[in-house]
Amino acid sequence: MSLPDESTVRAALAQFEADLAAAPSLRDAQSVRDKYLGRKNSVVAGWMQLIGSAPADQKKLIGRYANELKQHIEARWDTYQSAAEANLRPAGAVDVTLPGRQPRLGHPHPLTLVRTRMEAVFTRMGFSIVEGPEIEDEWHCFDALNMPAEHPARDMQDTLYLASPVCGESGRPDDRRTMLRTHTSSIQIRYMQTHQPPIRIVAPGRVYRRDDLDLTHTPMFTQMEGLVVGEGISLADLKGTLLAFARDMFSERARVRFRPSFFPYTEPSAEVDLSCWQCDGQGCAMCKQTGWIEIGGSGMVHPSVFEAVGYDPERYTGFAFGIGIERVAILRHQVQDIRLFFENDLRFLEQFPY
Ligand SMILES: [Zn+2]
Incomplete structure (x- = not known):
């Protein structure tokens, strides 16, 4: 595997978008995300592994590119997931993932x-x-x-x-x-x-x-x-x-x-x-x-x-x-x-x- 650089990051992001667009369901899209971000055998994990064997002057750079890819994909995933869930939810339904409302506590008169x-x-x-x-x-x-x-x-x-x-x-x-x-x-x-x-x-x-x-x-x-x-x-x-x-x-x-x-x-x-x-x-x-x-x-x-x-x-x-x-x-x-x-x-x- 060649060492990542800026163009590799851009290419990986473009591929991620393409894979995401091709995913027929939210579940498939989650697999796409895991393919890039998962702990094992993912693109980001592969890049991180390269750090161990890379020349000393390259280690920091590879870490930076891996991090950059990870942050872009995470941000993109958040918006994708919210949009997908909003589409899945019928109008007027309760979003159970929203944080609860704090009840107003009373006190004696x-x-x-x-x-x-x-x-x-x-x-x-x-x-x-x-x-x-x-x-x-x-x-x-x-x-x-x-x-x-x-x-x-x-x-x-x-x-x-x-x-x-x-x-x-x-x-x-x-x-x-x-x-x-x-x-x-x-x-x-x-x-x-x-x-x-x-x-x-x-x-x-x-x-x-x-x-x-x-x-x-x-x-x-x-x-x-x-x-x-x-x-x-x-x-x-x-x-x-x-x-x-x-x-x-x-x-x-x-x-x-x-x-x-x-x-x-x-x-x-x-x-x-x-x-x-x-x-x-x-x-x-x-x-x-x-x-x-x-x-x-x-x-x-x-x-x-x-x-x-x-x-x-x-x-x-x-x-x-x-x-x-x-x-x-x-x-x-x-x-x-x-x-x-x-x-x-x-x-x-x-x-x-x-
Ligand atoms: Zn007085």
């Missing part, structure tokens, strides 16, 4: 992330997490919480009542009106009915009110309410618990402030403010220059609530608090519009990586 974090904070303080039904009867949602029949919250304009009543648990006729729960305090009632003190629970969940949709209101939102009942539980325990929550959740330097308020199911009642964790109480845009941020409501459980569930109000005391999960999420992430949490726009949701 931002409200779920905030809720999970809040749950973790309270769990570390020894609270249990309790859930309950979203469809409630009036007794669990109102009566047992010291909100008698004439209470304004029971008005049709504030509460979403259901058209077809289901039977209340007590069987009393006035229990039969059902509604979407307006707060998760109803879970606390259900828990106290079936458990004796000491109690330390948080009840997260969706609640429903007849609110129009705007920047800060939605007819459905999520709450986390806490309840602690035992002997000798005081307002100081409430404040200490909320302070521990604020320091774990927002800032190690957080402070808690109570403002007197009124809720039917607590006495005394207080709105809870936290010192602004962004400006540390100095005043900024987030806290509207006040240094404080309202986070929820709280108070000492009203004796009437204990009586409703059969606890002795002379023996037990307790505190309760409620925190809006959207409110925490809005504050933590500087969200301007509460509706963003419910519109499921991926451009918004994808900003909260897990």
Whole structure:
């Protein structure tokens, strides 16, 4: 065999094209390719073998020509094969050789992330997490919480009542009106009915009110309410618990402030403010220059609530608090519009990586 040179390369390529053109099928064409590129007895392999016996000054050159032929044939083969396979495939067929599509992986909703974090904070303080039904009867949602029949919250304009009543648990006729729960305090009632003190629970969940949709209101939102009942539980325990929550959740330097308020199911009642964790109480845009941020409501459980569930109000005391999960999420992430949490726009949701 004579040593290859540039013309030999050109001749071999021309012969390869001719052989390929003559191949009646893709399988035959593959044999043609192997005849030129195969590991044994192929044209390229033959050239490589020549290197061993060639004069020293020719070895490098032969290697270069063999490589050049190999690269040309490989490139030509790729285009030939793609074209042949495209022709073989009926229109619309799936090309199983294409790389797979990466599925888009989801992650928890931002409200779920905030809720999970809040749950973790309270769990570390020894609270249990309790859930309950979203469809409630009036007794669990109102009566047992010291909100008698004439209470304004029971008005049709504030509460979403259901058209077809289901039977209340007590069987009393006035229990039969059902509604979407307006707060998760109803879970606390259900828990106290079936458990004796000491109690330390948080009840997260969706609640429903007849609110129009705007920047800060939605007819459905999520709450986390806490309840602690035992002997000798005081307002100081409430404040200490909320302070521990604020320091774990927002800032190690957080402070808690109570403002007197009124809720039917607590006495005394207080709105809870936290010192602004962004400006540390100095005043900024987030806290509207006040240094404080309202986070929820709280108070000492009203004796009437204990009586409703059969606890002795002379023996037990307790505190309760409620925190809006959207409110925490809005504050933590500087969200301007509460509706963003419910519109499921991926451009918004994808900003909260897990
Ligand atoms: Zn501030």
